[in-house]
Amino acid sequence: MVADSGPHLSDLGRAFRLDPEVLQILRDGLPQVATHTVNAVVAEVPDYRGARDGLMRDTITGAVRMALAGFLKLAGRGHDVDPSTPMGPTIEGAYALGRGEARGGRSMDGLLAAYRVGSRVSWRELGRVAAGAGLSATMMAEFAELLFAYIDGLSAASVAGHNDELTTSGLVRQRYRDRLVQRLLAGASPEVLTAAAERAGWSPSVGLTAVLLPSAQAHGVVALLGTETLQFAEDLPGSEGWDPDRSLTLLLVPDATAADRRHLLRLLVGRKAVVGPSRPWMQARSSYRRATRTLELATPPRGEQPTDSEDHLADLVVGADPEALIDLRVQVLRPLSALPESTRERLAETLLSWLLHQGRREQVAAELHIHPQTVRYRMGQLRDAYGERLHDPRFVRELILALPLCCRH
Structure with a gap:
């Protein structure tokens, strides 16, 4: 739930009150105004040009009608609505629109463009009806001010919904990815791993390479490696033996060729990282185990180069028992x-x-x-x-x- 978009709407709504007769004329013309607004949005906003009919058209129409009805409710306060009543349903509707755009994988560009087109067309149509009803020039200016402030409030609510959805979906996706890593480290069956990858929205790569490094350095490395890199930092063994003052993060880095590994090692220069071997993605546990064993046996790098487990194979074999x-x-x-x-x-x-x-x-x-x-x-x-x-x-x-x-x- 979101709160009202701001005090400016309520303040303007109290200062500007349409006569009941004018308000009724505007309400009678609302269906036609909504139709013109929807047609303009569909014609002018590229993201909605395909919405000639069907579900998307119905969604746009419902949103426009709710927004216009909410505006007339605001403009008519003092006559038929308690002035203390918040614009909750309308603001909630705008918030839900923003969340819907995020869930559909779309940016806010299209919706904000729709608000701009909608505000222009609805003002033209409502202004025409209001002028025909005899509204004075002063009242028309205040009417326009209220309308554009109202549209700004709806836009802000939609942006908030979009941001909240991205934040929430990001947290949910990370939880699913954490579970995927847990199942990979547990050596789960191919069926379980495939299902876990689908739920996490993660596309399996040819191979995965385990990287252990201080958690403080993980974020910067992931930013360089890309969003398909899996990361996990819960209850990782070995950190107490390497750097007792810092926790470790595990990265599972997608790779396919020897060139990918060379690129990874270059990116890790200057970081206290330990790199396991590349393994098919369902066998990532093997790379993780190799990295942890290297962490236990090898002295952590104090210079510029990360510790490559491939350089410590003899130590690993000799130190296996x-x-x-x-x-x-x-x-x-x-x-x-x-x-x-x-x-x-x-x-x-x-x-x-x-x-x-x-x-x-x-x-x-x-x-x-x-x-x-x-x-x-x-x-x-x-x-x-x-x-x-x-x-x-x-x-x-x-x-x-x-x-x-x-x-x-």
């Missing part, structure tokens, strides 16, 4: 367990470098900043501890997986 990795570390270091911890760490570091440099002693020495003879001495200790297992490909693989964890300081 942290407890298993710890157990593997204990297992591969067991032959060194009798040594002091500092010695054990130095030997583990040397062994990892030896394996990665494929036994090139000079390169190992350069990386560890030690003498090549020190490398030879340490490798002698390691061969004594591990024996032929250092030539077992399977055990070497286990060493390469576990030793980086041992050698992190």
